[in-house]
Amino acid sequence: MLKGKNRGRFERTVLTDVKAVLESFPQAQFLKEYGRLYIVLNGEDHESLIKALKKVFGIDTISPVMVCPSELDKIIETALLFMEKIHLKGETTFKVTSRRVWKPFPHSSQEMNHLVGSPMLKTFSNLKVSMNDPELTLRVEIREQGTYLYCEVIPGAGGFPRGSNGKAMLLLSGGIDSPVAGWSSMRRGLEVECVHFYSYPFTSRMAKEKVIDLAKVLAGYAGEIKIHLVPFTEVQTAFTGIGQDNLIITLMRRAMLRIATMLANREGALALVTGDSLGQVASQTLGSMNVIGRATEIPLLRPLIMMDKNEIITLSKEIGTYDLSILPFEDCCTLFVPKSPATNPNLRIVEKIEHRIQTLPTMLQEAVDRTETLVLTSNSHVDLSGEEEVVNGDWF
Numbered sequence: 409m410l411k412g413k414n415r416g417r418f419e420r421t422v423l424t425d426v427k428a429v430l431e432s433f434p435q436a437q438f439l440k441e442y443g444r445l446y447i448v449l450n451g452e453d454h455e456s457l458i459k460a461l462k463k464v465f466g467i468d469t470i471s472p473v474m475v476c477p478s479e480l481d482k483i484i485e486t487a488l489l490f491m492e493k494i495h496l497k498g499e500t501t502f503k504v505t506s507r508r509v510w511k512p513f514p515h516s517s518q519e520m521n522h523l524v525g526s527p528m529l530k531t532f533s534n535l536k537v538s539m540n541d542p543e544l545t546l547r548v549e550i551r552e553q554g555t556y557l558y559c560e561v562i563p564g565a566g567g568f569p570r571g572s573n574g575k576a577m578l579l580l581s582g583g584i585d586s587p588v589a590g591w592s593s594m595r596r597g598l599e600v601e602c603v604h605f606y607s608y609p610f611t612s613r614m615a616k617e618k619v620i621d622l623a624k625v626l627a628g629y630a631g632e633i634k635i636h637l638v639p640f641t642e643v644q645t646a647f648t649g650i651g652q653d654n655l656i657i658t659l660m661r662r663a664m665l666r667i668a669t670m671l672a673n674r675e676g677a678l679a680l681v682t683g684d685s686l687g688q689v690a691s692q693t694l695g696s697m698n699v700i701g702r703a704t705e706i707p708l709l710r711p712l713i714m715m716d717k718n719e720i721i722t723l724s725k726e727i728g729t730y731d732l733s734i735l736p737f738e739d740c741c742t743l744f745v746p747k748s749p750a751t752n753p754n755l756r757i758v759e760k761i762e763h764r765i766q767t768l769p770t771m772l773q774e775a776v777d778r779t780e781t782l783v784l785t786s787n788s789h790v791d792l793s794g795e796e797e798v799v800n801g802d803w804f
Contacts, residue, residue, distance in 0.1 A: 419443075421569035422466040428631050429460045458562060463629045465595050466572075467564035471547075473556040478513055480523065483555050487524050487546065488531055490557050494544070501538035504528070506548040513550050524548055568597030570630055575599040576679040576709060577672045579664060580623060580635070582615055582737060585683030585712055587622045587729040588720050592711035593681045594629055601675055602626070602633060603668045605640040613792050615737035620782070620790050625728050628786035636671055637780045640664075643771050652761055654750045657691045659761065662703035663772060669704045670776045679707040685720065686713050695752035702755060 419440075426445060430436050435450040436457065445467075447457065454472050461470055476486040487504075506520035515523060524546070529535055549556045578590040580602040590600050604619045620635065627633040640663075647659045668680050684692045691700065701708050712720055724730040762768055782790060 418466065418569050418572055421572050422464065425464045425466070425570055425631065426461070429457075429464060432460065433457055462562070462564055465565045465567045465597070465629065466569035468566055470562045470564050471558040471560055473558040475554045475556055478510060478550050478552065478555045480515065483520075483548065483550070483557075484524055484527050486555070486557055487528060487548070490546070490559075491528055491532060491535075494559070496532065496534055499534050499536060500544055501536050501542045502528070502544040502546065503537060503539055503542045504546045504548060506550065508550045510550050510552040512552075520548060520550070565595060565629070567595035570594060571597065571599035573597030574679070575601065575675070575677040576681045577636075577668050577675070577677045578602050578681040579668055579683075580604050580619060581683070582618045582622065582733065582735075583683065584724050584730065584733040585685060585688075585720055587626060587683075587733060588724050588727065589681055589683040589711045590626050591629065591723075591727045591729075593709065594626070596711075598679075598681070600626070600630070600633065600681065601671075601677060602635040603638060603664075603671055604635060605638045605664055605667075607641040607644050608639070610641065610644075612737060614735075617790075617792055618732060618735050618737050620784065620792075621732050622729055624784050624786050624788060625732065627784045627788070628728070632783055632785045634675075635782050635784060637782070638667055638671075638775050639778050640775060643667075643768070643775055646765055646768065646771060650761060650765070654748055655753055655758060655761065657749050658696060658699060658753045658758055661691055661700045662758070662762070663768070665700065665703040665708070666772055667775050669706055670772070671779065672706060674776075679709050680704060681709045681711065683712055684710040685715055685717070688717065690749035690751045693751045696750070699753045699755045699758055
């Protein structure tokens with residue numbers, strides 16, 4: 409769908425990500441054409457390589473292929489060999505779909521469908537032709553440098569290449585929604601840095617480990633990912649003694665957005681990303697989101713805003729975050745949920761309460777100053793075993 413000068417930039421970004429994947433497959437080599445990447449296996453396991461490539465954003469489909477010279481006899485011979493390797497079981501409907509990219513080839517695409525399909529019917533008695541709804545489609549793509557035969561078209565991650573649309577800060581909790589929001593943002597070409605708020609001793613070391621593990625899953629799609637761990641205890645407790653329990657979640661989320669905005673300005677990010685889904689909880693009603701969102705002046709992106717919970721859960725299972733998200737370790741928001749949270753808070757009242765807490769700006773700045781930053785890959789090991797024994801947020 410990309411045209412003009414932008415296309416080359418996007419393709420170069422994908423190529424960089426594929427090169428990073430191929431570092432784990434040293435024998436594999438790649439060839440680049442317009443809109444295509446060909447990877448020569450040279451003995452590498454194609455299933456493992458496909459599994460890794462499926463996490464590269466910007467790749468639409470992946471197909472394991474057999475290659476032969478663009479000569480009719482060689483194409484027919486390779487097609488028969490290809491079908492032998494499939495090990496057909498029982499009667500199977502099929503068709504051949506040819507595409508003559510190299511125009512000097514002497515046979516048209518339509519002719520090739522018959523020239524390749526007829527020997528296959530004669531050789532394999534359990535094959536039956538079906539032009540409308542075949543169980544197997546053999547695709548024959550004739551190019552000058554060789555002919556490619558394949559039947560599998562495996563969906564890739566799709567979307568835009570990593571980092572091609574700028575950088576954003578993801579507010580990452582330990583729940584189901586925010587990791588999916590992060591993945592969705594990355595798929596649209598955003599480079600994502602994670603911001604997690606913890607409130608020791610109200611939240612445990614296991615809760616923080618859970619969030620780090622979620623970030624590592626996202627790193628599997630990005631190569632590496634940066635996570636900022638923000639000490640939030642003092643800010644959070646400042647809101648608990650003011651006699652406005654129904655507004656605690658609103659006040660906390662506004663404070664989180666302010667801190668995340670300060671980190672975004674420091675890191676050169678141009679937006680914030682949250683896992684909000686309209687109407688899912690009290691803080692995600694339209695009235696609440698309006699008041700909470702006024703705490704920041706930079707764009708606030710909500711990729712899941714119109715998705716229902718079942719859709720989000722399905723996607724979390726597909727990307728590999730669901731099993732971690734449902735681990736029973738609560739984050740700082742779930743621990744302080746009041747019995748009757750405000751669903752339509754008044755902005756003027758909220759701002760008046762914040763103005764009364766004169767030390768709030770100082771506490772927000774201190775939280776930013778004490779933030780610890782980790783750079784994670786999918787295989788990173790982070791030791792948090794001594795965290796509870798040290799105070800003032802210096803855990804690593």
